[in-house]
Amino acid sequence: MLNQTIDLDRTFQALADKSRRTMVERLTLGPASVTELAEPLAMSLAAVVQHVQVLEACGVVKTEKVGRTRMCRIEPAAMTAAEQWITDRRRGWEGRLDRLGDVLNEVATPEEKP
Amino acid sequence: MLNQTIDLDRTFQALADKSRRTMVERLTLGPASVTELAEPLAMSLAAVVQHVQVLEACGVVKTEKVGRTRMCRIEPAAMTAAEQWITDRRRGWEGRLDRLGDVLNEVATPEEKP
DNA sequence: CAAACACTTAAGTAAGTACTTGACTGTGGT
DNA sequence: ACCACAGTCAAGTACTTACTTAAGTGTTTG
Numbered sequence: 001m002l003n004q005t006i007d008l009d010r011t012f013q014a015l016a017d018k019s020r021r022t023m024v025e026r027l028t029l030g031p032a033s034v035t036e037l038a039e040p041l042a043m044s045l046a047a048v049v050q051h052v053q054v055l056e057a058c059g060v061v062k063t064e065k066v067g068r069t070r071m072c073r074i075e076p077a078a079m080t081a082a083e084q085w086i087t088d089r090r091r092g093w094e095g096r097l098d099r100l101g102d103v104l105n106e107v108a109t110p111e112e113k114p
Numbered sequence: 115m116l117n118q119t120i121d122l123d124r125t126f127q128a129l130a131d132k133s134r135r136t137m138v139e140r141l142t143l144g145p146a147s148v149t150e151l152a153e154p155l156a157m158s159l160a161a162v163v164q165h166v167q168v169l170e171a172c173g174v175v176k177t178e179k180v181g182r183t184r185m186c187r188i189e190p191a192a193m194t195a196a197e198q199w200i201t202d203r204r205r206g207w208e209g210r211l212d213r214l215g216d217v218l219n220e221v222a223t224p225e226e227k228p
Numbered sequence: 229c230a231a232a233c234a235c236t237t238a239a240g241t242a243a244g245t246a247c248t249t250g251a252c253t254g255t256g257g258t
Numbered sequence: 259a260c261c262a263c264a265g266t267c268a269a270g271t272a273c274t275t276a277c278t279t280a281a282g283t284g285t286t287t288g
Contacts, residue, residue, distance in 0.1 A: 047246070089139065179235095182233065
């Protein structure tokens with residue numbers, strides 16, 4: 001549970017690439033081999049394997065070798081962690097904006113102090 | 115609305131750095147100057163300015179010069195876009211897992227076909 | 229006015245990223 | 259047995275990132 005920082009670094013970094021996001025999108029439809037993941041991408045298979053390794057290193061996908069093919073599937077937990085970080089920050093700024101809204105409302109339509 | 119791709123690239127990239135996330139966390143508490151953002155970070159002011167530029171380039175923060183200080187505040191939209199991309203994928207895999215669950219349930223306790 | 233302050237700009241550097249090509253290793257179908 | 263398939267490994271290259279230091283600009287403040 002420690003090294004949350006490194007994992008967030010890695011996860012956001014992994015998602016910061018269109019090709020890898022395309023792979024993740026494909027994997028949300030179900031498991032796929034590396035060659036299947038490579039199909040819509042204009043690059044060598046070796047490059048795709050390297051992208052898979054990045055996604056695996058941050059825990060976003062898990063892979064398993066079946067015969068001569070490597071099957072990849074998505075592992076929700078890591079992505080949820082990234083999502084959660086943003087959601088938590090949002091709570092922060094939404095709270096602030098709500099309070100700011102309250103202040104502005106109060107200025108616009110002043111109420112009696114009890 | 116186009117170039118969603120570039121912005122997602124940039125936004126995730128921006129969040130893939132602990133120092134920048136620290137700045138964002140600070141900014142969710144309210145606007146701050148560059149020097150205030152620099153305070154908890156062990157690096158030169160010039161480096162902090164560069165981080166601010168990264169956050170500004172992807173639209174996560176907006177800045178404005180007030181006298182000799184540059185005030186920074188968070189701009190929720192860009193971060194929401196990143197959050198939304200993950201949320202959308204989640205809908206994908208949660209749907210799949212639900213359907214998988216249904217299948218497993220059906221195998222465990224088979225029902226009559228109507 | 230002079231010094232302190234809050235950046236700003238430019239240039240340089242070390243490390244990391246996203247590829248490539250080419251040679252190689254198990255696996256599977258005929 | 260043989261050859262094609264699905265990766266794997268290693269090395270090399272162009273580009274980007276995350277800093278640094280040093281010198282400069284415009285703003286307050288005493």
